[in-house]
Amino acid sequence: MSTPLLLAVLLLLTAAAFEFGRRRALHLAGPEFRTLHSLPRYYGSFTALWCALPALVLLGTWLAFEDEIITSLVVADLPATYQSLSEPELNLIINDLRNQLSGNVVSQELSPDMQAAAEHYGSLRATSKAAMAVIFLSVAMLGMGLAWRKIAPNFWARNRVEAIIKVLLIICSTLAIFTTIGIVLSVLFESIRFFQAVPVFDFLFGLEWSPQTAIREDQVGSSGAFGAVPLFAGTLLISFIAMLVAAPIGLTSAIYLSEYSHPRFRATAKPLLEILAGIPTVVYGFFAALTVAPLLRNVGTYFGLDVSSESALAAGLVMGIMIIPFVSSISDDVINAVPQSLRDGSLALGSTQSEMIRKVVLPAALPGIVGGLLLAISRAIGETMIVVMAAGLAAKLTVNPLEAVTTVTVQIVTLLVGDQEFDSPKTLAAFALGLMLFLVTLALNVIALYVVRKYREQYE
Amino acid sequence: MLNQKHAVLLESPAKTNDVPPPSPVQIQEPDTKTVGRVTVDKPIMTTRNVDVYYGDKQAIIDVSIDVAYNEVLSMIGPSGCGKSTFLRCLNRMNDTIESARVTGKIELEGHDIYDKKTDVVTLRARVGMVFQKPNPFPKSVYENVAYGPRIHGLARNQSELDEIVQTSLRRAGLWDEVKDRLGQPGTGLSGGQQQRLCIARCIAVNPDVILMDEPCSALDPIATARIEELIDELRQNYSIVIVTHSMQQAARVSQRTAYFHLGDLIEVGETATIFTNPQDKLTEDYLTGRFG
Structure with missing residues (x-):
């Protein structure tokens, strides 16, 4: 059978x-x-x-x-x-x-x-x-x-059945945890293999990234350099630009929605804003590469600036727009969680609404807002599609947002889609980068959750 | 005088609490079904035929009552009778509730507070409020008290601000307890201390009237006794309107008492008279504990 x-x-x-x-x-x-x-x-x-x-x-x-x-x-x-x-x-x-x-x-x-x-x-x-x-x-x-x-x-049949169901629930809930551990371990082991070929120090602090290694003994000029600093610099540059866009816009829209807007406007605007989060990142990628980047280039030319056709600025701007809903949604929730009694207390002292928001509501909500921003940053750092399409591949160590830079995620993609053998340092480097990325975003998330939780305790 | 600025904004002469301005005309008792005399000789606030609606529901029905200088007016009545709603009309805190609508006339020293020309910010600086649950800001003790003076620009420099903070905390009877911990968060104080901090925060802007919405309902008897003492002292400088569920408290702290029932103002009178010899059947039933 x-x-x-x-x-x-x-x-x-x-x-x-x-x-x-x-x-x-x-x-x-x-x-x-x-x-x-x-x-x-x-x-x-x-x-x-x-x-x-x-x-x-x-x-x-x-x-x-x-x-x-x-x-x-x-x-x-x-x-x-x-x-x-x-x-x-x-x-x-x-x-x-x-x-x-x-x-x-x-x-x-x-x-x-x-x-x-x-x-x-x-x-x-x-x-x-x-x-x-x-x-x-x-x-x-x-x-x-x-x-x-x-x-x-x-x-006692009921007690037995409920005990069995409880065990089933426990098994299901731990499955996700074990999967995460499995992923981390598999990345970790491959990274260790990579670090046997390339010293950890060279990887973490090397200033040159050029992962082309010789496939055959007789090839020349492709010795490979695995210094990850330019990648992390590029990632940080783009994330920074993205946060420059997302933090002010997200925060101010959250303040408007939660404090000033009519409930009916809020009921419409908030879901619309959250649609931004539902757009596939590949679509943002098109938008960045086909609309924003040429636009920036044209504007740059007009002002006599040399803007490369794939620039950190284009990728960062579009990524910033993508993460606006993360910032605004979390900030909106946190601002709404500030007790009405504090607002009343401030208004009853004769403060204007904007004084109340600036001096009472925002300071009270600040830890939660910071937590939301950190979550948005970790999202920006891990974002792949937009940067693959709009940021470029050249691992240049620069802070000029008009130049093409590359990010950790872009390099992971390009390393793994090649036809290199799977145990070459080039391919293994992707795992090491993945591990680093994982550690960074994990740290950001842990800090964010800690901050948000600390804030919650204040009013309960 | 620190709040001269507000007085000017509301176009009233600079006032001192000790010498009320002479009342212009002989007061006429308004047309009302309330038992007892709702007017006073020298009112700081007058309300006439006030109705409050929440959406379609009427919460206050045709209430007229005066508040005198340097008196404590207590408002009692069963839960949901509208006394808190009425209190919140006196400094337009009902503005923050979307569906609330207020009609009738409420005046502060002869100026209609619901007039379009009245700045609600100035009004609230003159009519302060203390809430049921202590609501100190998540800031230091000092910053809590300095908040009002800062937003109204009452101090020219740091030493003046220090002065205002210290005076307010002293008047609220909190100075000795917090003088060594002014930098610590106000939320870390005990419940009774928090409420006195809120009172200090309120008197730091030197209002004319203080509204208190069940200020002791979240406190233990000892903290309550301290607040009641404080209310009696504050009467020297301020007019106080207090909503309370405790009839003993009303009897202890107030000079006049108003009894509300289902949105109606049933009876107003001298506290001593109301408690010993209520005129209305409803007031008597409530005071003798037959309901409520």
Whole structure:
């Protein structure tokens, strides 16, 4: 039986188990059904869970290890000549066996030895499948039976069911955490490999970035330089320009929306502003590269300035517009969270509305606003599409916003889309950059969350 | 005098609290259903036929009452009877509520405070307010008190400002407790101290009238007693209108008492008279604890 079919059968069994459990509880209690410890459906759920969960765990484990075990069995039975082969070659043979079984093209004519091995492989697989179906269904039935036997009027089914559900919730909530840890570890290990080729010091403090390395021994002039400072300088420059745009506009629009605007205007304007956050960043990228950058270039030419066609300014301006909603939305929430009593206190002393905002509301909301700005910065630093399209590729160490600069994210993209072999320092550098970027944004987020939380405590 | 500036803005002669200006004409008792005498001989504030609506709902119905110089007027009544709403009309704090609408006439020393020519900022500097829950700003003790004088430009230099802060804190009976911690946040004081800080903040702009909206309801009996003492002292310089749920408090601190019921001003009179010999049945029932 195939896996989907097994799952369908299990679903039916589970439904049946629910009904059996419920009926049994009602039957055992008889006319005294009010004396049951839990509601009948809890007895049903208990039986159903015992039917489904052990079987599913078994299925998962089986599928995870089935292939490895069968392969090792096949390899063990191969003639001695094959046993001595290196791992990649062995993998190739195994692949041939699989292709032979599924009727695909194989890389070479199979010897009789191999034919036998392929048949062996096939029969093992068939056995495994049959065994799995049998054991899977037996476990499901067994679980159901055991649970069914446990049911008694004074059995605490509700508590058991709720305990199981709690465990399921815990597993789901930790999944995301473990995924994050997995991502960090995978980036970390690749970075360590990179740092074996390039010293950490050179990477962190080197002033030259030129990741072209020689593919062949006889190539010249491409020794590779992995100094990340120009990249971080470019990232900071663009983020800085973006914040110059987003912080004032976002903050003032938040002040207007929360303090001055009519509720009806606010109800329309706020969602509209938040649409900015919903525009795909690639669209912002077009906008930056096709509209803003040429515009800046033309304006620059008019004033006699030399603006490169891909400039930090263009990317920064558009990125600033993109993160306006982050700033305005968070600031608006924080400003609204300032208690009305403080506003009343200020107004009752005869302050004007603007005095109240400047001297009471904004100082009270400041920590939250700073938190919002930090979140926006970390968003700007990690932004990729706009800078790929509008900022350029040249790793120039400059603070002139009219020149093309490159950012960490742009370099990660260009490093990984090339056709370099995967273990060259060039490719591995992407992981090191990714790790650095991750650490920076993580630090910013932690600080931002800390600041925002500290602010919350003030009024509770 | 520090608040001369405001007086000029409201086009009234410079006043001193000790010598009220002579009332121009013989006061006429307004046409009202309220029991007792709502007018006083020398009013600082007068209200005539005030109605307040929240949207379609009428919260105050045809209320007329005067506030005299150097008196404490207490307003009592069951919850939701409109006494806080009425109090907030006196310095136009209801302006901050979108749906609120006020009709009728409210005058401060003869000037209509709802007139278009009245600057609400100046009005609120002359009619200060202390709220139910202490609401010090999240600033230092000093900055809390200096806030009003700063925004109204009442001090020419730092030493004058220091002077105002110290005087206000002394008058609020808080100076001895906070003089060594003026730089610490006002939110770190105890509840009673916070409320006295708010009173100090209010008198720092030297208002003519202080409105108090249940100023002791969030405080323990000891802190309450201190505030009540303070109210009695402040009467020497200010007129005070206090909303309270505690009838004992009204009896202890006020000279006149007004009883509100469901938006109507039922009865006004000398506190002693009202508490011993209420004229209206509703007032009597409330005071004897039959409801409320």
